[in-house]
Amino acid sequence: MSATTSVRPVLPPDIKARKGGQPLVVLTAYTTPMARLVDPHCDMTLVGDSLGMVLHGMPSTVGVTMEMMILHGRSVVRGLSKAMAIIDMPFGSYEESPQQAYRNAARLMAETGAPCVKLEGGAHMAETIAFLTTRGVPVMAHIGLTPQAVNTLGGYKVVGRDGEADKVMADAKACEAAGAFAIVLEKVPQGLTSRITAALNIPTIGIGAGVDCDGQVLVIDDMLGLFTDFRPKFVKRYAELGKLADAAISTYAAEVRAREFPAAEHAFADVLPAKAKS
Ligand code: KIV
Secondary structure (H helix, E strand, O other), X not given: OOOOOOOOOOXXXXXXXXXXXXXXXXXXXXXXXXXXXXXXXXXXXXXXOOHHHHOOOOOOXXXXXXXXXXXXXXXXXXXXXXXXXXXXXXXXXXOOOHHHHHHHHHHHHHHHOOOOXXXXXXXXXXXXXXXXXXXXXXXXXXXEOXXXXXXXXXXXXXXXXXXXXHHHHHHHHHHHHHOOOEEEEEOOOHHHHHHHHHHOOOOEEEEOOOOOOOEEEEOHHHHOOOOOOOOOOOOOOOOOHHHHHHHHHHHHHHHHHOOOOOOHHHOOOOOOOOOOOO
């Protein structure tokens, strides 16, 4: 008799069921090696469209394409064995109509292996979220600061102060009613975050939204100190890998110039040493 053990992957309903439990841990990843590092420690790994700025030097996420998301999404899914992958829908791939969103979400899922997508927008995207979720596409919503709308928002500002709170609450409720399995709150003031988290039956995942969310997400290159172009207030640096890399590269350059690298142990002999006789 043979026993087969198969590990069921984490899926959106499992994440939804974690509402109010131990905080969900989420980090972005864009490549297989980073996904392998993140996987043992995280519940979810987001292939965020932040990759446009972090990896490709773009000024915002607006120029990120479906092809970029598919390439990096595949790479991340290959590196995961435990954490659930979420893939961002890039700007312009879902806003036009529910049908356009479905076509592109299905492509992202089929071509990367990710079991769900994330899209930006509140009440105005509810029809699209309902269209997707009733047709087999689990959706994580993203409200508050929505970076793809930077050109209409006029910058990366806190969203939900000064009379905007009711709208952000209404956005959160509309996304839940439309069937989102979880919702990202970005740069939302912490009092409002607490009220939204208490009002919803789906997990809230915060980035710059205070401690009262059901989970937290950070951009991996920010928290590792690899992306240093700017540093939002909500980023905590858990390492300074950029500084370590700079020191290593500088030592390498100095050793090459001084002919100290490669040393004998990094080079190949012209003649193989004779094998020791036993
Ligand atoms: O693209 C991204 O990395 C994101 C997170 C910041 C939530 O959307």
